[in-house]
Amino acid sequence: MRVTSVTQGNIYISKETSIPAQLFSGEFMPYQGDLLLIDYSSKPGNSKMNIHTVSPLNFQRISKVCVTSINGRTGVVDDFIFFTLDSLHTLPGYIPALTDIVNVVVVDSIQSQYTYRVVAMFPVKMLY
Structure with missing residues (x-):
């Protein structure tokens, strides 16, 4: 459903x-x-x-993908997986940035141009 x-x-x-x-x-x-x-x-x-x-319905983990687009509170990973900061779980204080390499958990979702949505995102390497 x-x-x-x-x-x-x-x-x-x-x-x-x-x-x-x-x-x-x-x-x-x-x-x-x-x-x-x-x-x-x-x-x-x-x-x-x-x-x-x-x-x-389905979920999967995907390792070492790139944040390829950010527009306000939404973005895209690897040009085909949608995310929104309004529903994204991540490390405290981490906000995805363009070209970040991340590990993600995605679910099947029907968005305007996408068939997956990121529910959790974690940077592969954080520099402080």
Whole structure:
């Protein structure tokens, strides 16, 4: 299922169906366009879903990729993986910069030009 919108308290997968944001913890917080795997049940004759688990449809770790574009609070890694600072987990104080070499965790996501979104980014080498 695809995330259609996100509010502070809910993740929507349709106009009528939402998932409480509190079900998510750790690195992954869904973002509009992300694809989710939802384990649920419902009783016959009842349209209400009882959600058991929710996770990204797929995720993968990619090592030593380059930040190739930054535009305000969004950017791109290796010319094909979208990220936004609004939903990015990283080391305290680290802000991605153009040409940084980073390790990333990505999830399947349908964005305007991209099919992956970075959920976590860590610099390969930090210079202080």
